[in-house]
Amino acid sequence: MSRILVTGIGLVSAIGNNAAENRKSLAEGHCGISQLEGFPSRFAGIMPFGEIKIRNQQLIEKFGQHQAGVTRPCLLALMAMEEAIADASVTNAELSDFSTALINATTVGGMCLTDELFHDANAADEGSPYLSSYDCADTAIFLQKHYRIGGIINSINTACSSSANSIAFGAALIKSGRAKRVIAGGVDCLAKFTINGFNSLHILSNELCRPFDISRKGLNLGEAAAYLVLEPEEELRGKKYYAELTGYANSNDAYHPSSLSDNGVGPYKSMMDALEKAELLPAQIDYINAHGTGTENNDAVESIAMQRVFGTVPAFSSTKANTGHTLGAAGSLEAAYCILNLSNQELYPALQFETAIPETGYIPNLKFKPAEIKHVMSNSFGFGGNCTSLIFSLT
Amino acid sequence: MLFIHDTSCISPQLSFGDVDLQLLQPVVNRRLMAKEPDYKGIPPGILRRMGKAVRMGVGAAVPLLQRAGIPEGIILGTAIGGMEDCIKFLNQIIEYDEGMLTPGNFVQSTTNAVAAQIGLMNKNTGYNITHVHRGLAFEMALLDTFMKAEEQPDALWLTGAVDEISSYNYNIERLGGWYKEEIVSNEDLYNSGTKGTLAGEGAAMFLLSGIKQNAFAKIVAVETIHTDDAGFVAERWNRFLENNPSDLIISGDNGDSRLNQYYAHLIPDPNNGTDLVRFKHLCGEYPTASSFATWLACYILQGQPVPGSLYQFPAKNPGYKSISIINNYKGQQHSFINLSCP
Incomplete structure (x- = not known):
């Protein structure tokens, strides 16, 4: 393949x-x-x-x-x-x-x-x-x-x-x-x-x-x-490339037209299925560009779903604090940001964060830093329960 | 190869439940409106909140899901989704000058609302996607299903399309010059010699897999083209027919004189046995009308009689085994679909 x-x-x-x-x-x-x-x-x-x-x-x-x-x-x-x-x-x-x-x-x-x-x-x-x-x-x-x-x-x-x-x-x-x-x-x-x-x-x-x-x-x-x-x-014939798209999966939360289920059925499934497609273990993911909209519902559910998938969550952040939620462009914009993470071997600081949510206590990556990262995941969840996770890898 | 295991269609004709295509349902005021059933399978509380596109899409899917359970995924095509809810919400924005608005219309207005609602009712956490590529939205749903079935042949997919006529998108298309100005009956649609067509709507759903067992038909090939060059379309169509020999052609001719050029090459050679039928006097024109043609092809491949009103030339060769559909939307987006007995 x-x-x-x-x-x-x-x-x-x-x-x-x-x-x-x-x-x-x-x-x-x-x-x-x-x-x-x-x-x-x-x-x-x-x-x-x-x-x-x-x-x-x-x-x-x-x-x-x-x-x-x-x-x-x-x-x-x-x-x-x-x-x-x-x-x-x-x-x-x-x-x-x-x-x-x-x-x-x-x-x-x-x-x-x-x-x-x-x-x-x-x-x-x-x-x-x-x-x-x-x-x-x-x-x-x-x-x-x-x-x-x-x-x-x-x-x-x-x-x-x-x-x-x-x-x-x-x-x-x-x-x-x-x-x-x-x-x-x-x-x-x-x-x-x-x-x-x-x-x-x-x-x-x-x-x-x-x-x-x-x-x-x-x-x-x-x-x-x-x-x-x-x-x-x-x-390719010798042309440069940034990264490999190793995993991609689409699932549905099947819970509510405009909010996610409490334990994140759809987000959990899209992350797990993308990992399976990429033939990776959760511990191999070095960074997650989370969906992270900043709504009560999304961030709580996404945190819980990440906890269920990863146990100990890798470095993560939401770049929506930089750009706002760009809706239909968000998936590819954040995929491009993942490419920047990988090709430059660096992580970017999460903005406007002070105190972790009590459910998971998860703290996003807060500082700009060089980092050895090989596999990154990007999450995108939408109305109608439409959840998709992508994984890009340096191979 | 996509094998068809079940199908269902809500259209302006008697296509849902007990099918009767002989009794032609007439066009009213340039519109062919869907004959909506009583939607027994949808809980009344949920039904009440649904816009027409969601209602027709879910309504056509329900009987298939009642028989099949939970398919592997839901793959839909729609160009406009819940247009009526969309403009109702827009009207609220303008009328209340961006005041306190109710979100119901907004949530129902997004084009992915039909697939989402089916997923919700079916408790289906699998693949769920909505293709919205205007006149090729249904073809893209088919193409997606082809790729899924190649990866997982034994999985079952609910694939289909829906589009509605609301007074709003009717207005937009009318202003664009896409509907006939004069009053035309279904029967006279193809003889008018004028520009424009009749507005239509409907939903067609299919249960598809990569496995032949229990299938009554198969979709062999789907091809899509973006061009306005009639010669290029004819060239590609001839190649498509060479690869997919067909004894019946279903033409998407919609009576718009500007689009005749894309169907002119279909006039059959009297020496070969291919027959030619048209279908837009049954369902009207809408971006996913090829899903109605695909349903019609299934109906014919199951041995059902072809109503006389469909034939462009006298039938020579009934008992069709391989059917090719040629369609275009506004002369810009073209598609060919071949179906045959399994």
Whole structure:
């Protein structure tokens, strides 16, 4: 069975416009969560958000995307894709070949255009330029046309675990011989729709989120785009690679539409199944990039599930304290962060943490430090009980 | 190879329970709305809170799960999921100016809500995923199942698709020019010569595995293409048919004059025995309509008679053993699916 290697990464988030900037921010313990500036909302100034401070018009100019109907997710995805493709040295000919696949994930899609969607859905006389931009497939279809990608194109939505599943689906395409090269990841933008949705569930914090802290009050929403280029070992021909995707598993908590079961049935199963797929023992995991949203429910359940899997938990942290919760982009963004951990042999400090939760007493890694790490896990759990764990290894 | 062990379909026709496709259910005001059953298998308290897409998806899955128990995983395709709940929540945001909102519509609006609800009711902690790739969402669910069945042939998968017409997505598609302006009956859909089609909806579910035993049909191949080049589609289709010889073609022609070019090459050679049928006058157009065609192919492969209204040309060769479906969504996303007797 061919090994699946990560040959390129590309990412943009509230803490940086590319991988190098993100790494620097993580190492320095920089928090990118700030006041909302991009669009008017009642919550601007009241709640902080992990906003990328680049306006759409700047991206339209930069990439020459002046045609009608191009949305912020398309533009941010394009920015991250440019970096990933260059990083992996994927040629135009390779992109157009039937063996190159693109798997995108998003939960909001073009619905970030809340007011335009309201207008179009409620029988206006004339449509806006965004009539075909609202659904979750729009970004993948935009990217396919832009790069003339010739292979399988797909879009996935499993809520907050979406882009972890696009990586797993991409790996399956390679393993089954249906693709030789997969660009997999996700994008989500801040939107009135999700801000009000999460607020109606009372899980947004009006302060900076505090993952795994006893006094955590909820999550901060963020926005990001992140893509990984995956290629099988035999196609590499001497090209550099960062790490191997050794484990991936998807399970369902089957408990409640918007919260996790007390002892974390789904999170436990996704972590255990990913370990089995990677043929690793729990003790071999050196670091976990936890889902760690900063909500009461997630962090308690995830801690208990980690305790059940690991007993003594390895170093862990949630980078959502840096970026906010980027929903459909979180899985691939945090996978890219795991690649940075591995390729630089370093751990980044958890932010806004003071006191451990009583159930487990778990304290995340609090300091930047060089570390010998070989296997890292990334957890992503979403509404609808959708849980996915990925494992990357230096091999 | 994916073997089909059971199937169920809620559609604008009498496709659920006692199937009767001879009695054509008419289009009303440019819409073919699903004939929803009474959903006996769903607890009333849960049913009341479900949006239409969730209701149809769960409703079509329930009989299969009642017979099969707990499958290894749930693999769905939907382009828009619970659009009605989505816009209801959006309307709340605007009307109450981001005030105190109730979360029910928000939770039901996410496209993964159908697979999640089935997982919840089935207490299924296995693989659970929702493919949302617009006109190829169902095909991607099939492709996913192919890969799962290759890894674990003896496991059973619940795979299917659902999409709804709400007044909201009807408005968006109407503004986009995708529905007919004039009133057209089901029978006249293909002869209108105008742009646009009829709106449709439905849910189709399948129990699939890599094992032939107790299967009544198999899915042999699925191919997807992104292009607007009709010549390229025809070339790929011809190659697909060479690899998957078929005695019946199910065409996704939806009566939109702009899309005729993608089906023009299907006109059968009078010297070969292939027959040609169409199905969108039964279910209307929606992004996962190919799941209805797949259900229809299963129905035909089980030896059920093909209603006369489906034939584009007089039938030459009934008793079909291998069926290929050709479909496209808005001329951008194209798919071919081949099914045959096991």
